[in-house]
Amino acid sequence: MNVLFASSEVFPFSKTGGLADIASFLPKALNGIGHNVITVTPYYPSIAKYHNDLEYLGTKTVYFGLDNTKVNYYVLNEGSNQTIFVQNQHYFEREFYYGYDDDDIRFMVFSYSVLELVDLLKDIPQIIHVNDWQSAPVPFLLDRHYRYREKYQYIHTLLTIHNLQYQGSFGLYSSRLFNVDFDYTYVHFNSVNYLKTGIETASKINTVSPNYRNEIMTEKFGFTLDGALKNRENDLYGILNGIDLEVFNPETDSLIDKNYTSSNLKLGKQKNKEELLKEFNIEITKDQPLVSYIGRLAVQKGINLMKESLEDIINDSNAVFIFLGSGNEEYQNYFQSLRDKYPNRVAYYQGYNEDLAHKIYASSDIFLMPSEFEPCGLGQMISMRYGTIPVVREVGGLKDTIHPYNKYNNTGTGFSFYDQNKDVFKDKVLEAINMFNNEPRKWSQLVRRALNEDFGLERMAKEYTDLYNKIIGGK
Secondary structure, X not given: OEEXXXXXXXXXXXXXXXXXXXXXXXXXXXXXOOOEEEEEEEOOHHHHHHHHHOEEEEEEEEEEOOEEEXXXXXXXXXXXXXXXXXXXXXXXXXXXXXXOOOHHHHHHHHHHHHHHHHHHOOOOOOEEEEEHHHHOOHHXXXXXXXXXXXXXXXXXXXXXXXXXXXXXXXXXXXXXHHOOOOOHHHEEOXXXXXXXXXXXXXOEEEEOOHHHHHHOOOOOOOOOOHHHHHHOHHHEEEOOOOOOXXXXXXXXXXOOOOOOOHHHHHHHHHHHHHHHHHOOOOOOOOOOOEEEEEOOEOHHHOHHHHHHHHHHHHHOOOOEEEEEEOEOHHHHHHHHHHHHHOOOOEEEEEXXXXXXXXXXXXXXXXXXXXXXXXXXXXXXXXXXXXXOEEEEEOOHHHHHHOOEOEOOOOEOOEEEEOOOOHHHHHHHHHHHHHHHHHOHHHHHHHHHHHHOOOOOHHHHHHXXXXXXXHHHHOO
């Protein structure tokens, strides 16, 4: 099947979150089982270092409102995987990927560019697979401006929602960019809403976990789009994300200090802990668990719960803590102050560092994800791959992926809770720490069960293949 996969970020070329990882993993997995998936993404400054490996494909002019601009297309071939970069110096070659006053124009240019690219491709895509608000206008633009052209007549579309909170909402003046008479398809609460546009016009829609698929049709998790999604309920699917088991593999990971297998996990983790914490001038004994967090410092990630409970956990346990992330300035200041107050127990790295993230996953015993909502989450899957036990809130994909520990029959793969309550969260983290300290046999069994979970890409690719076939078949 020929698929054009559009994403505003793709690892390792650009990344702010999990979208970039899936935009890398999924096309490769689909190509690996015989599909022809081409990825298209903007040419950001971070792409420049790859420029000598790129081939020029062509140039197109895109029109939006009363303006127009030229875009160049460059191709990177890596075996069976092909990535096409859309170059426009004015709109894409900036310091940050998002957050500009003209983001409405920038990603409308990208959406038009995705459609113009079809004209340059040898194989016409049967499906254009768009992701989140940055490419969500594509189905609407396809129907209104391209469908009459021969190459575009039979193209279907799939919109994947990775995080409903981010919708691409702009003032009504942005309506001019659609190049049509005023249309309520793209209007939501007196604003232009790119994501809503895709929800109403894509052939099918999916989210990145089955539980999140159900949650977003409720007022609590729907971010005002629950009604629009409920109207498309029969076309809305939930497919759980996966991770690349070759990239995240403690046996072969070149980014960690000591590789290990399930048979020497305890020794391997201890060696990794010691080497990691040397960088932060912290000593740790084999009797102390390492508790970690890796992710954005945002309300969504449950940072408020951490703020309300971490000091109590530090004072009531022997654990050492390490945090990696950036975002909200108040949260950044909190973790800096926590590190300064407990310099022998707390490490904090502000920002994101892929190498350091791997080291933390491999070194940690317990991984925190107390999210307010979580479309899927990759951190809990990666942590289990390294024998690190997650403590999660039972929402979205976290509920789909973590089987809660049951002390009565000794089952489960992690610790989970639902109530957004600091005491509940604190007790659950302390339960994990206490098991590590006092019940080593049960802890080893828990780790082994977590290691045996399969979150590989093959299952994800098969489920997307099934959905593609439903789209093509019109079922």
